[in-house]
Amino acid sequence: MxxxxxxxxxxxxxxxxxxxxxxxxxxxxxxxxxxxxxxxxxxxxxxxxxxxxxxxxxxxxxxxxxxxxxxxxxxxxxxxxxxxxxxxxxxxxxxxxxxxxxxxxxxxxxxxxxxxxxxxxxxxxxxxxxxxxxxxxxxxxxxxxxxxxxxxxxxxxxxLEVVPFLTRNSRLVRLAPGPNIAEGRYSTGGGVRVAAELVAVNGSAHICGAWSDLAGQGERTKDLGREILRRTTARQAGKTVLSDLSGLRRVRARSDYTGVDATCLDTGLPWAAQEAGKAVTLHLPDQVVYRSTTPAGQQVIRFQPSPLQ
Known part of the structure; x- marks a missing residue:
């Protein structure tokens, strides 16, 4: 019934x-x-x-x-x-x-x-x-x-590895000195750090970079890094050039990413000489990443951009 x-x-x-x-x-x-x-x-x-x-x-x-x-x-x-x-x-x-x-x-x-x-x-x-x-x-x-x-x-x-097949099998690019670095933290500890720069690849503008999980991850956040990158944007002169960085390569956390082997993501924009002088800024999301109510109470975990540590 x-x-x-x-x-x-x-x-x-x-x-x-x-x-x-x-x-x-x-x-x-x-x-x-x-x-x-x-x-x-x-x-x-x-x-x-x-x-x-x-x-x-x-x-x-x-x-x-x-x-x-x-x-x-x-x-x-x-x-x-x-x-x-x-x-x-x-x-x-x-x-x-x-x-x-x-x-x-x-x-x-x-x-x-x-x-x-x-x-x-x-x-x-x-x-x-x-x-x-x-x-x-x-x-x-x-x-x-x-x-x-x-x-x-x-x-x-x-x-399974979510990085697109062609990206995973393409030639890696070593990051130049001074790539843009941004990071964010979970309210329960740990976080994500990403480093990237704008590079010319075959006449197109590409975002090349890598990302890392930061120490202190909890059970509910240890697998969320690539989902955070999926909601991260790269901007140049206030304009979004790429709205999903989940295809970037994951590496061990470090303070200096110079020389790190990085994957490159095509922005779909043609490369112009003046692009080389324009900085790229990375914007991580500010949002709830886990919310669940149990008999013991409600757990809410938030991810927020934070100053580099």
Missing amino acids: KHAFALTLILGFATSAQAQNTLSERVTLAHGSYSSGGGITIAAELRPKDGRTALCGTWAQSTSQSSYTSGTAHNIVKLASVYVEGQRIYQDLGFMPQTAPRLDYAGAPARCVLTDLPWRAGHIPEVFLPRQQISHSAGGGSSPKISFRQTGTGAVGHG
Whole structure:
């Protein structure tokens, strides 16, 4: 009856709610990771509806993962269950829409179903993801043993190398003395430092650089560096020349990046001689990078640009 009733609810009011429902700042996150890299994040929230408890949520998976795990995420989501104070209130989260991975799920589009649990303010959902062994047999050959379990940073965790193939295999450029350096810090410790400069490559203007994680990372921030770079911009004379630096090479943290082997990203702009005299400034994001409510309270982690240390 629970699933039949939920289906009626989805068809009755959640079809329009799919575009209108968004998660609040009280969202609760659950993460799962594949042993081969990448993972899944489920964002859930409880809301009152006609004296009962509605379960709302969405889910995301890593954009870069092994071909062996491709297509398995939705099945794992369907096997997930939600508990409140030790009582299972719902199983099969396949009703939740998939969304793109994000750092903060407050405001993410969601879909809701009604559960049998009477509404009580203060209830917190606990999402449990099933442990799985992933195996794909092809042509009689052996396939790698890949496991999935509830751990890590989920959809934004380390997956396959996300640097584009041609960038990874292109000639590295050594940074000249005095590249522009910028850094930011997480509110829980640690941070990200990036160094870059504007270089002429085959007649086009390229941003060449490298980035580093800074000591002090916590469990929730250790895998977020490239996501921070994805939201970092390079500007010249007040104009944005590149709005995603996630393709830059990751290196060990240092104070001087002179001579470091760097990858180069094409800005799509033609190189002009006068470009050599114009400085490039790097702008890191200022935003919440993790937000989750648990029975122990709410954890909010913010990333902010900071002076060089």
